[in-house]
Amino acid sequence: MTGTHREGLPDWAREASFGVFIHWGAYSVPAWAEPIGALGTIPDEQWFAHNPYAEWYANTIRIEGSPAARHHAEVYGSAPYEDFLDRWQAESYDPAEWARLFRRLGADYVVPVTKHHDGVTLWDAPGSEGFNSVDRGPKRDLIGPLAAAVRAEGMRFGVYYSGGLDWSVADHPPIEIVDHLRTHRPVDAEYAAAATAHVRDLIDRYEPSVLWNDIDWPDAGKADGSLAELMAQYRGVVPDGIVNDRWGADVWDYRTSEYSAGSNHETGTGWENNRGLGFSFGYNRIEDQSLTLSPRGLAQHYADVVARGGRFLLNVGPDSSGRIPDVQLRTLEGVAAWMAEVKPHTTDRRFPGDDEVAVSADADNWCRTWASGGRLVVVADRPEAVRVTAPGYEIVHVALPE
Known part of the structure; x- marks a missing residue:
């Protein structure tokens, strides 16, 4: 398909250097993954069976012999993953408190997950009846109140949506190798229509400044022109909104990297690196202080990204109640004053060698x-x-x- 992205980022995105990612969902109930290391440092053939991403729990427990499968059998027996949606209560969720924390950190924008690969939507998405946070579990829209709180604190609001994977709509085997990201995903017209309806609704309801898709977009939606129409809708509703590069199509405004994976995208200015405070995005109860970035480590990572022309999207993983775990808060609170001192606040960021510097x-x-x-x-x-x-x-x- 032909490209639909703009030439150059809008001023707010060129000025921005720091965002907060939020991975929170039914996977925050088991909150378990094997913390083997960071993406980009683990051989592909080991990654999926030993996946350190707790938000991939629904996939990892289906891999025979995986540590997650053994853990699930020991703790939950034969309970299906879907049970975690009903156990997820979000009883301590306070979006205003989250937004105040992110503002103290100096965040320019906030991007929560609205649907991850498990297919659970955090709002009453069209066609999601019986499998969303309004009908089950928390019994409410978790996205709208956060959008309002974030904007009340003067930050931009974006949305993450998993268009490439949805384990609730396709009976594929578990993903065990990288090639399965291509072959074990829904690509048909029915799923493309459902995903398009979801994202159209996100655009109309929340007018997000960032449209952050993951993995890919269903092939049928790229072939029939509906993705191009979706992008046109987005550009019309949010003229200064930005689109990431994980659509499998030339619709993006900026490139992304994740931990050290995709570092070839870290060139020029305006790219975005994302990572968790530990090795996981979703809350992993195993990740203690020794497996979590210290304030110093977080500051170093931010400074390195900014000095090379990028933005840093740091993930926070709340527990199932909606509390940000103490081990994460220690780092976030410990770096807040430092961030306020160093953050650039202009669109003309430059680097040594550009001038007489x-x-x-x-x-x-x-x-x-x-x-x-x-x-x-x-x-x-x-x-x-x-x-x-x-x-x-x-x-x-x-x-x-x-």
Whole structure:
């Protein structure tokens, strides 16, 4: 299909450097995955049977002999995954509290999952009767109140939708190898129509500034022109909205990477890297402090992404009640003041070498830097030891948090 993306990102997206991703769903009830490591560091042939993504629980427990399958049998017996939808109560969900936290972090935009690969929608999506958070489990729309709270705090609101996978509508075997992402997914016209109706409803109800699809889009929807029509609707409703690159079609505005996977997309400016605080996006009760980014680690990751021209989309994984776990809060609260000090707030972010700017540091002194407006920010282990030549800039030296 022909491309439908704009030339260049809108001002708000060029200014933005930090977003919050939220993975929360029925998978937050078992909240279990084997924390083997980060995407991009584990061989493909090991990944799916030992998947560290707790939001993939419905797939991983179907892989014979997997640790998740053994865990599920020991704890839940033969209970089907669907039971977790009814066990999910979201009794402590406070979207205003979430939004205040994300604002303190300096988030520019917030992107919650509205439907993950398990097929459960977090609003009463058209055609989702009996398999959404309004009819079962929490018994309410979880997206609308969050959209209002996020916007009340001055941030942009986006939506994630899994168009490529939906384990509730197709009787495929479990995904066990990378090639199965292509062969074990719904691609037919019926599913394309259902997914299109969902995303049309998200656009009309919530007018999201970010349209974040995952894995791919059903082939029938690419072939019959309905994806192009969907994009045209989105551009009409949200003229300054942006679209990510996981549609399997040339409709995107920016490229994405995930942990270290897709690093070839991290070129130029305006790309987006996403990762969890641990190895999972959905809450994994196994991930303790030793498996969670420290405030220092989070600050380093953010500074590295920003210094190379990207945006950082950091995932938060609430527990099934809607609380953000203490191990995650420790890191988020620990980095908030630091983020407020370093974040760029202009559309003209620049990097050493672009102007008459020169920055050098010893090999054992981790250092990243960028300029925005009249400020040159130098983030380092020992910022006072970094040598800077920057005529006309206010030089801001910032140490990494502990």
